[in-house]
Amino acid sequence: MEKFLTQHKRKAEDEASPDVLPKQFPKAKMRKYDEAYLAFGFTCTTVGNEERPQCVVCLKVLACDSLKPNKLRRHLETNHPEHKDKPVDFFRHKLVNCRAQQSLFTKAASVPANAQLASYKVAYRVAQCKKPHTIVEELILPCAMDMVSVMLNDSAASKLRAIPLSNNTIGRRIYDISKDIEEQLNDKVRDGRFSLQMDEATDSNKDCLLITYVRFIDGDDMREELLFCKQITGRATAEELFKIIDTYLKEANLKWEDCVGICTDGARAMAGIRGGLQALIKRVSPNAQWTHCMIHREALASKQLSPELNDVMTHVIATVNYIKTRPVKARIFSALCEEMGSDHTAVLFHSESRWLSRGKVLSRVLELRDEIRIFLKEERSDLADNFYCNKFLMKLAYLSDMFLKLNELNLQLQGKNTHLPQLADKITSFVRKLEMWLQRVKVGRVDSFENLKSFIEDNKLQNTVIPCMEEHISALQKHFQRYFLMQDPKQYDWIRDPFSASPPADLSTPEEEQFIDVTSDSTLRLQFQSKTLAAFWIGVEKQYPLLGKRALATLLPFATSYLCEIGFSAVASIKTKYRSKMDIENELRVAISKLPPRFEKICSMKQAHTSH
Structure with missing residues (x-):
């Protein structure tokens, strides 16, 4: 047994002995090209950082070891015996032709690559301007060719035809750009904490869309970007909305644990504390802070009117509808305003869903009150009686003043990159103004309400709407305290x-x-x-x-859903009745995202061809 073990040990030692290691061969010598080799019909080309001989007659590239006069001469005599006695000038001429041919091939190969890059950049601009894809072939390309033809020449203009700009091509380009921006965004969001802002609405094609924005830390500052825009195929319930968001976050490898805030409006599906979207999100992200959009809260707090003031608002809307809904009457009223030298020639429709609508409608009606009174009298409308009543006009002046102030507050709450401390200051300031206005109104001072003050002074009237003003301002105070839960x-x-x-x-x-x-x-x-x-x-x-x-x-959490409103405005611009069947998400992302696309990376992943 020991005998066999000893032999095995010796065998192992022999295997480890340096005498049996593989023999190290010397590194091959790197030969260099000599200009004298041109006499044998060979120039030099580089292949993988290695100089190799290339025949200027047949363009064949030989191995580096062939950089020897005898091997080069043998190639010439064997393959091109008719040229073996040619002078050096002959091969020099061949070399010039060879390089010209190579340059032509390189130039021809670069045309599709440049055309592809140009195609992507044109598609990017089309998407950012929210224009239809067909505008490129129908307008942009012909205009570009005309400009180049005039400023340069027809030959340069004809090169633009190599750029692929068809309707389908532009659509594919926008899709590629959108996916690149989305990839960049998810990589950035994945690195840390983020907050979400979401809202749902119906577009012109009656498709229900859920738009979600994300705020995250990018380098040394915060960034806000569109996370996604998805179509809601069923009912817009809290469960359906959560399913859409949860599915996207999982596909993008984003964690609910990193979500520190969510901002929505006050709809039951969004804000319900038991079955709403915010409740479902808090189950998977307990630390997420829910914020009721401060712009929506301001609109709700200012919505309620006393019966007396609501009657004024009702008559104003009825007057506007009487004029605007009848084309003939609208034209007659416009002509009347022009004859009277008015700055404006039309009243404005009221829209309950638009935040600034009330203030603008009331201000325009007050401005054109004389024109409206004359017009309604000529039309023999009962609505004319209101514009002969000074008390009605004083209430109208007060409402226009107050809603203009509310519009100013609403505009202060709008904007990008807003946060809770910033907007809390705006609300606190307005609540303090309400208290100041109330105290002044109680002693008969209305100098804070310019339209009302001017109307009273111009007509030398006594203010008989003080009680109505006190009631409304007090009600506004209560509503603001209710919706904003005034804290320190x-x-x-x-x-x-x-x-x-x-x-x-x-x-x-x-x-x-x-x-x-x-x-x-x-x-x-x-x-x-x-x-x-x-x-x-x-x-x-x-x-x-x-x-x-x-x-x-x-x-980090959003204070308003302002960005969602911007998103829906962009959807309305992109998804017109002529483009109602399109998939809006990619178009929307490219249109409003501030992340620049990586064109070089996108092009490197595509085959450059003028037909693609």
Whole structure:
């Protein structure tokens, strides 16, 4: 037994012996091309960082080892015996022709690649302008050819025909660009926390759409982008909406745990605390903070009118409809306004769903009250009696003033990159103004209401609508307190300006320690003056993660669903009655996204051909 073991051991040692290792061959010598080789009909070409001889007659490329005079001469005498006695000038002429031919091939190959890139860039601009795809072949290409032909020449203009710009091609290009933007977006969102803003509405084709936007941290600032726009095939229930969102997040590898906020309107399917969308989301993301859109809340708080003022609003709408719904009467009224030298020649329709509609309608009717009175009298309409009543006109003037102020507040709440502390200031300011107006009205001062004041002074009237104004302003105060649950306006001071505010009482010990560190940091104090609030706290989080995370938990959630309204406006522009069957998501994403497409990457994944 020992004998066999010993032999086995020796065999293993022999195998490990360096004497039996594979023999290391010397590295092959890299030969260099010599200009004298042209006398044998050979030039030089590079293949994989290696110089190789190429015959200028047959264009055949030989191995690097063939860079020897005898091998090159043998190729010439064997394959081209008729040229073996030719002078060097003959082969030099052949070399010039060879290089010209190669240049032609390279140029021809680059045309489809350039045409493809141009096709993508044209499609990108078409989508951003929300135009139909056919406009490229019907208008853009002919115009471009005319301009190039005039400014350059017809030959240059004819090259534009190589660009693929058909209807279907532009559609495919927009699809590719949309997917590239979506891929970039999901990669960025996947890296950290995010918040969502969502709303559903019906488009011109009666398709129900769910639009969702996402806000996330991108580098040193926050970014807002369209996450998706999906069609709701069934009923727009909370379960159906959650299913659409959940499916998309899973396909994009986004985690519900990273969602810190959701913003919707107050519809039951969205805001229900038990079966609404916000309740379903909180089951999978307990830390997500739900926000009722502050613009919708402002519209709801200002919607209610007393019976007395509601009667004025009803008569105004009836008057507008009487004039606007009859084309002949609308033309006659317009002519009357022109004769009287009015700045405007038409009244405006009222739309309950439009936030600024009431203020604009009331202001226009008040402005054209004399023209309306004359017109209604000539038409023998009973509505004319209201415009002879000074009390009615005073109420109309007050309503136009108040709703113009509400419109100003609504516009202040609109916009991108808004957050809760910023908009809470606007609401607090308006509530304080309501209190100031109420106190002034109680003592008979109406100088805050310009239209009412001018009407009273111009007609030398006594203000008889003070009680009505007091009632309405008091009701507005109650409605704003109900919808906004007025809290201490100083609760966000430490986020707005940590260097001037005291730390909130509910900070933990580590958080308060970091608050002291932040407020003692001179560098951060200087940065606070030059950066946006979000960018400042993103920078703070990198050094003081506990305090920065807490501040961003307030700044990251959306405060309104304004972006969704912008999205639906874009849908209305894109999906016209002539394009009602199109898939809107890709068109919408390219139209409103701020992420630039990666054209080089997109083109590298496609075969360049003028017919594609």
